[in-house]
Structures are given as structure tokens and as C-alpha cells.
Amino acid sequence: MTLKNFLYTGALAVTLSGCAGDMFVVLPHEDGSVGSVVVHQNGKDTVLDKANSAVKAGDSKTFTLASKDIEQRFGRALTGLPPAARSYTLYFKEGTVTLEDGSAPVMEEMRKDVASRKAGEIMVIGHTDRVGTLTNNDLLAYGRAVAVSDLLIAGGINRDTVIIAGRGEREPIVATDDEVEEPRNRRVEISVR
């Protein structure tokens, strides 16, 4: 073995021992559903897609990590995880930025939610139905979000905590063919986080 090879081999050993404690775990969401993570390492892919399934660095064998071990290793990180965003929905009269009647209680509930969060933020996201072109619906969606954010700011919400977005016709609540009127899709979603 040449000195060079010896050094490389030594570096490999150090590297492997340095990585040996690494671990990757998938947890269920609050609603019990489980997504997945693909762990790419050393040219191999390991899919973690079951609740509490885990894999260690340098290994492709998955195992179930016990709750007490999750708590012991990750308890502090998990405690700091901010609560999930929550969405509130307001509806509009067709082709307008005018809110449907009955929106006030939703606004009030949203207002309480944002006040209860640490460094609470509001994302105002406009949506349309599929009547009209994609471009026009992007403009309309954005306009609706601006109208709602103006209402919120006029009502005392700090402007710096509001982000405005328009999704146009890309995210319908009710799937329809193009050019079909659907009041339930003409809405603004207020996502509080």
C-alpha cells in the first residue's frame, strides 16, 4: 500500500465513523397519514414511507424507531416545531372582488388565530373558477387577494405580516371543465401560520 492509498483509506475510515451516528426517520402527520422520504447515500436509495420507519447512515436496512427513542433523540427539536398553518376561506361574487355576505365570522376567527401565534403571519391567496383565460384569472385572483389584504390592513392587521399571492384557476376546490362557472372556486384563502 502506498502512502497515498493509506491516507485515502484512513480518510474513508474517519469519514464512515464520523457519519455512523446519522439517522433519518419518517413520522406520521397530525392526521395520521404518512408521506415519504428517499434517502440517497453511497449510490443507493432507501425509501422511508411508514410511520416511524428509520435508516442509519451507511446502511440500507430500515427499522422502526421506538417512540421513546424518538423522544430521547429528537424531543427537543420536535418541541420547537411551529404549529401547522391553518386556512380560512372567503367567497366572492362572480367576476368581482366583492366578498359574499356572511364573511365576517370567518374574518373574526382568522383574526383570533393569527393573534394567538408567535410571530403570526397571513398569506392571502386568491383563486378563481375556470371561466376566462389563465392570464386573466391570474390577474383576477391577485386582485381578490389584494382586496382582502386591504380589508385586513384597514381592520388593524400589521401590513408587514401579510403576503399576497394569486393562484388563478390552478387550485380549484371543485374540479370542473374549462369555462365552467363554479362559485365554490371563486374564493380567497387566508393561510395563517
Add this chain to the structure above:
Amino acid sequence: MKPIITVSLKSVTFCLGAALLAVALGGAPSALAADSIGLVKTSSGAVSINRDGQKVDAAAGAKLYQSDQVVTGNDGAVGMTFIDNSRLSLGANSALALERFRFNTTTHEGEFISSVQKGTLAAVSGKIAKQTPEAMKVRTPSAILGVRGTKFLVSVEK
């Protein structure tokens, strides 16, 4: 011996990558995206953000930018939310680099690449991973995680 040399070089490069990145983040006047990408929501004990070689405040409400490095001390923990609704938190003695973040609020296209340099991370993916599976990636010295919409944990021991 040749294959072994190749493998070891790759591994070394990989394990050193995070450390080199940290140096790069600290040293170079990197081109920061103008807009913040998220906010600190919970912060306890020793927590700091390294930005352009400066330590900046990491209290609840502090803004986060692409290329920031978030570090916690012995008694530290920090929780963050990002504009695609993804959520990340670190336990004690941890370091996380927010390497790359972009998110189109209209199309939901984007990417979120972060690197756990040491310690523990808890995470819930957001709209970026929902729109494009594996557009959210978490690197560690030993692996790359492609996130397909889930809650997950990463620990890196040094």
C-alpha cells in the same frame, strides 16, 4: 485499489462539503435574494443566525434569508416557518444551512435545499414538495434526502 480510492475521495468530499459550505457562507459576500424566505417562530436558549459573516438576532419574528446558517448551542432550540408553509426546527448543538430557496407563489414551483451540518432537525414539508416531489432536499455529511411530502427527522453526529 483504484475503486476504493474513488469511493473514499467521494465520501471525503461529501462529508467535507457541509464544512466547506459553512466557510463559503461565512467568507464570501454572497448574492442574497432580496426577499425573506421565512421567519423564526420559536427560539429558546442560545440561537444565532450567521449571515454574510455576521451574527444576527434569532429571536421569534426574525426574518430568514437564503444562505443563512442557523446555529443552536447547548441549551438552544429554534423553530422556523417558510413561505411555502414548510416548517423546520432544530434541537440543541445543531447547525443548519439554508442553501437554496425559491418559491413561485402562483405556480408553487420551486426548490428548498438545506444542509444539516450537525445536531437534530425536525421538519414538515410544504407546498414546494407537494408540487414537485423531491424539490425539497436535505443534505447531511452522509446522505441526501429527497422529500416527497412528509414529516421527518434527521440527526447528524459529529
